Amino acid sequence: MSVGWEPVIGIEVHVELATQSKMFCGCAVSFGEAPNTNVCPTCLALPGALPVTNGKAIEWIIKIGLALHCEISEWSVFHRKNYFYADLPKNYQISQYDVPVCHDGWLDIDVDGETARIGIERAHQEEDTGKSLHMGEGGRIHAATETLLDFNRAGVPLVEVVSKPDIRSAAQARAYAQTLRQVIAELGVSDARLEEGSIRFDANISVRQGPDAEFGTKVEIKNMNSFRSLEKAVDFEIKRQIAELEAEGTIIQETRHWDEEAAVTTSMRTKEGSSDYRYFTEPDLVPLVVTPEWREHILSTLPELPHQRKDRYLALGVDTQTALALSSADTALRSLFEDTVGAGADAKAAANWITGEVVAWMRRESVDTIDVDSASVAEMIGMIDANELSASAAKEVLDGILRGEGTARAVAESRDLIQMTDTGAIESAVDSVLADNPDAVERYRAGEQKVVGFLVGQVMRATQGKADPKAVNGLLREKLS
Amino acid sequence: MDRSTLLPMPIDIDIAHVARLARLDLPEDELDTLRSQLSAILEHAAKVQSLDTEGVEPSNHPLGFVNAFREDVVTGSLDRDEVLAMAPEARDGYFAAPPAMSQE
Amino acid sequence: MSLADLTITDAAAGLRAGSHSSVDLTEAVLERASMTEAEVHAYLTIDREAALDAARAADAELAAGEDRGMLHGIPIALKDNMCQRGVETTAASQILAGYRPPYDATVVTRLRDAGAVLIGKANLDEFAMGSSTENSAYGPSRNPWDTGRVPGGSSGGSAAAVAAGSALGALGSDTGGSIRQPGSLCGVVGMKPTYGTVSRYGLIAFASSLDQIGPITRTVDDAVAVLESISGHDPLDATSWAGDYPDLTSEIDAGVAGKRIGVVSEFAGEGYEPAVTGALSHTLDQLSDAGAEVVEVSLPTVELALSAYYLIAPAECSANLARFDGMRYGLRVDGETTEELMARTRARGFGPEVIRRILLGTYALSAGYYDAFYGQAHKARTVLRTEFAAAYEKVDVLMSPTSPTVAFPFDAKSDPLSMYLSDVCTIPSNLSGDPAISVPVGLDGRGLPIGVQVMAPAMGEPVLFGVAKTIERLAGFDARPAMVEELA
């Protein structure tokens, strides 16, 4: 990137809520069912049908808002956003306009050990559209010869979270999306699966010359279906805009489509010129009022969130990188950590072992979930502290624990890994090695220091590796001097 | 509201743009007639602007009540055959329509 | 006198006394329709067999002692903007030709539960937009009092059916006077309840914040009977009133002694036919003689009600009618792209008045005009409500003509604005959400009926019906259209 250019990025996230029923009707919220099987007069926009708000969805958007440190509007309304599209049954979307349920919050993200606070402009409640299948060559919209419509998704509750333009790099964009997804997943309000489209990202990007310059013309990019493609698309778009501006071109305000295969953004040239949405208050619905009592009640149901967890882990003495990794690790690993500490283990050691060796073991064994006795892990850490296990022996003990071979001690005993702590036995092994290797002793005394390594090896072999090498080394030097 | 934002009379209407927004494919001459009819109606309707509404909140709902919620329960859907029987065109369980964009 | 000319109250009494059956009533009504429909065209659809089946079922239930109340076995017509499962429902539009809803409107469910016999679907101005029924895509209805004149609208078919004896009662919908004005022009009772007290679920929306379903009947008692069976909270309509409902009959026989009646002074003058204002004065004199205190009340903002209405209603309709796009049901006119298909379907499927209002509403909501038009109209609505509320501090009910004129000839109001002026007295109650009723009180010199309007505050139905019933008794209006006299 040329010196002086600063990217300005805002991200809009659409989250499908995992309620039982849709936003305004009693059809099931489902994924992957036969087309047009979860539809009713309301979500198909049959003449005369009316919407009624799903109270659970409102509770959940408040939950999301509170988790993102938002203000919750005591009074808000739904609006109609008017535009014609084949998969939008009413040809207006029930959404929110000037008074959303949640506004003015923030989310902390970490990139390369640095924390950045990203402002949340608003989070509003709306409904999803149906799905259009563009039939024809390659399923591409431009080459389609027919549209097939499925309205199962029409009316699924959707929360739109709009960030402030506080994001300054593609890596931050990715971290924001990942962190937000994590929060949503932990709240239990959405499946939060990118591949199923239950969480979707759009990015608004512009570049400007330095942090004090006016914002440049922004471009919206769509169709990123993984965190990696979000990062790549943002990165591509930043470079494209800079190149365009440095070639004395201009940026056109438009929507661009991320083409995953070609790894470029392309202009979505549609005939949809004007976007005059003619918002007005939805007359079929009444205003939403969130009383302080309701807000407090929802606040009391919030689980501990990653950033709160990270702070707690730091206070327990876990180092920053490990606390960060562990606080956003999956539930099984986190509860293993909590339980291990609960069973008396040192928090820093437990965190290191779990984010290090446990995760590495899972990767090696290609398992994505573990069921492990935390007391055994705590016991293993205690044995390391008591010098009963060497670091390498402990890895073997952990392997045994993870394979369900028993407690740490049982594994250590059955695999014969307990470190020799009896100094008398080590001393006699040292003595017999010195007696059996007079030339080596001679060479050491002639000044050949490195021969000690050979002697340590001999002692380790004699004790079948159970002696503490450090202790052996000390004892040898003492006896040789 | 700021009275200076009120529109001057007579009212000028970009009728082709409005018809496009409303998805009404109407011939030129009909649009011309509609433009003058709309202007007349709007000049009458614009009388509301004479009312002093300084500090007045708009009425959103006649009875002024709030928070009408339904329980999050599945109450069932329509039978698909019945749904698609209403459709002008259907295929393989889907509603069918022309492409979103023209081929040129 | 034919059974088709009975009031609901008398027909219900006769059913229980064994003087006739529901089948007798239904056959009489169908017979009447077969004689009047060619001229009146009150109906778009009559479902003869289903009506007779329902009548037989009602007779069997009543014989077995299962009494569902006043409407049990009574032939009722539905305005064709109310969805009835499996029965063609078009809202008098080409865009819904042949459309059969897969579900029942809540009012239909309630009428079925009350044992009513659904005769058929009454004609209306397309999507309830109009004041004469001339905007029906399937041809106008005619006024039974003079078939050269309109029955009013938009519930013109419902009012004409009740006046002609092809239904004992009917449901209409009222967005700016569409129950009361045709009630007045056809010499029957038309009542718009408090907004939110009758479910709109299954009513094909025109303007959601104004639409309200209500009864069209021959008497005030009949209106009470119909309203009792259709009103009440509906969980399928978020704007449905969830609190307590008043007892509609608590003041029905209370008379008007000691009541304060306000006459809205703005509803007089140019455009008001002398016979209409004369009939109102006569009624006020009678009420005064009966012990009411009649006072003049000024509501200055009602002068702007029409303007506000012609911004709010079209704005809401422009969105409500967006769903008619040729994709999922109804008419489709093909196009190369979905956009072309939608624009062609809508231009062909909607009639001129509907197109006019959609464009008007689209314009009023579009960027740059919202504050000056739509936003300002809603503020005017607030001011109007405040004025009404202040008036009801001083009086029990307000009164005015229902319509400035009696029934007018076809094509008399081809200019949209002059047609809109027909609703000048009725629109304010839609904007305020309050209940109002039109009661027939007499005929003009040409033998055309005249109605007066009574308005009450929200949930003021008991006093509204009490005053209306007193007016009805004092007027002693018992004239019937000549075509009915001949047939009876």
Ligand SMILES: [Mg+2]
């Ligand atoms: Mg959105």
Ligand SMILES: [Zn+2]
């Ligand atoms: Zn549904």
